[in-house]
Each structure stands twice: as C-alpha cells, then as structure tokens.
Amino acid sequence: MPKVDVLVALEMFFKEVKSSLSEGENVYIRGFGSFVIKKRARKIGRHIKRNEAIEIPEHYIPSFKPAKVFVEQVKGNVTALPEDEPSK
Numbered sequence: 644m645p646k647v648d649v650l651v652a653l654e655m656f657f658k659e660v661k662s663s664l665s666e667g668e669n670v671y672i673r674g675f676g677s678f679v680i681k682k683r684a685r686k687i688g689r690h691i692k693r694n695e696a697i698e699i700p701e702h703y704i705p706s707f708k709p710a711k712v713f714v715e716q717v718k719g720n721v722t723a724l725p726e727d728e729p730s731k
Contacts, residue, residue: 664705676709 660678663670670678685701 672710674710674712676707676713679706679708680704681706 660670664678664680667680669680672678680703683702683704686699688697688699689695690697
C-alpha cells in the first residue's frame with residue numbers, strides 16, 4: 644500500500660475517533676485498545692503568578708487504554724528503546 648494511502652486512511656480513522664469521542668461515544672478496537680472519555684471532577688487549583696485559588700470546573704478528557712493482548716505483545720518483544728542504547 645502506498646504511503647500516501649496509509650496516511651489518508653490514518654487521517655480518516657483519527658477523524659472518526661475524534662468525532663465519536665466528541666459525541667460522548669467510546670471507540671473499542673479488539674486486540675488494540677479503547678479510546679474513552681474520562682470525566683474530571685471540579686477542583687480548586689492555584690494561579691501560580693498571583694498565588695490565588697481558582698476553580699477548575701468539571702470537564703471531560705480523551706484517554707487511551709491499551710488491550711491486554713497488545714500490552715503483553717509489547718512486553719514480550721521490546722528489549723530496549725533507541726534512547727536507552729549507548730551513543731556511538
């Protein structure tokens with residue numbers, strides 16, 4: 644498959660995932676993982692420059708949870724990351 648076609652397919656896939664998540668729907672891909680929406684509760688934060696408390700309202704964030712099969716496959720096959728290797 645040409646690289647351009649792969650890029651187009653990935654762009655379409657991510658567009659569909661974003662659209663589904665923005666509508667409150669989770670996306671499950673068997674053997675790979677789940678794209679889900681997580682709710683963050685309202686909390687009190689701090690404005691660093693003015694050193695005053697601010698309220699952060701409840702909001703939703705996207706999250707990814709890898710499937711167990713995917714995690715086990717990566718665990719079993721990766722021995723070192725490129726940044727872990729000594730430079731020549």
